[in-house]
Amino acid sequence: MYMDKLNWAILEELQKNARVSFSEIGRKIGLTSPAVAERVRKMEDAGIINSYKVNLSHQKAGYQLKAIITLRAFTGRLKAFLETVKEFKEVVNCYRITGNENIIMEVVLRDQVHLEKLIDRLITYGETRTHIILSNVIEDAPIRPGL
Incomplete structure (x- = not known):
């Protein structure tokens, strides 16, 4: 899959916050929400996006x-x-x-x-x-x- 500037911009936003809405990403990079959703789906299908994870604080969870x-x-x-x-x-x-x-x-x-x-x-x-x-x-x- 070809990774253009828009795909990289989407990935950058998702890496900051994987729960951000497609409409919010679209507002930031100049695409519609459906266009962002389609690009994300294609990156998931291609294996570029493998999963969405919680980034927890080990220290606050008791692991000092x-x-x-x-x-x-x-x-x-x-x-x-x-x-x-x-x-x-x-x-x-x-x-x-x-x-x-x-x-x-x-x-x-x-x-x-x-x-x-x-x-x-x-x-x-x-x-x-x-x-x-x-x-x-x-x-x-x-x-x-x-x-």
Whole structure:
């Protein structure tokens, strides 16, 4: 599907607020509500728009600690980890990466005790390295054309 400036403008508005009405998007970018709806439907059909999600505040929900944890899997343990990681409720993002480590995870935790318990579970799969997140410099940056 060809992504023109109007489609990118629609995506930018939806990334700011997925609940915004098609008429509001249309007013901002100069299209009618039905035209916006048709373009959104086509982007959904093409798989460009995959889902609409809630962006919640982990901190306000009681998870005061965020961390990045890398894992260097022990020989023969990577496959087992990949099959199990989806069961770790603390893990909000997990990527398989190149380099010395195999995995990088973003995790949310209640406190340091919770972090210690998670690390105890992770070290059965490999060597971990933990980085506590102090703040988010770029908050949910939208995907823009020309990247």
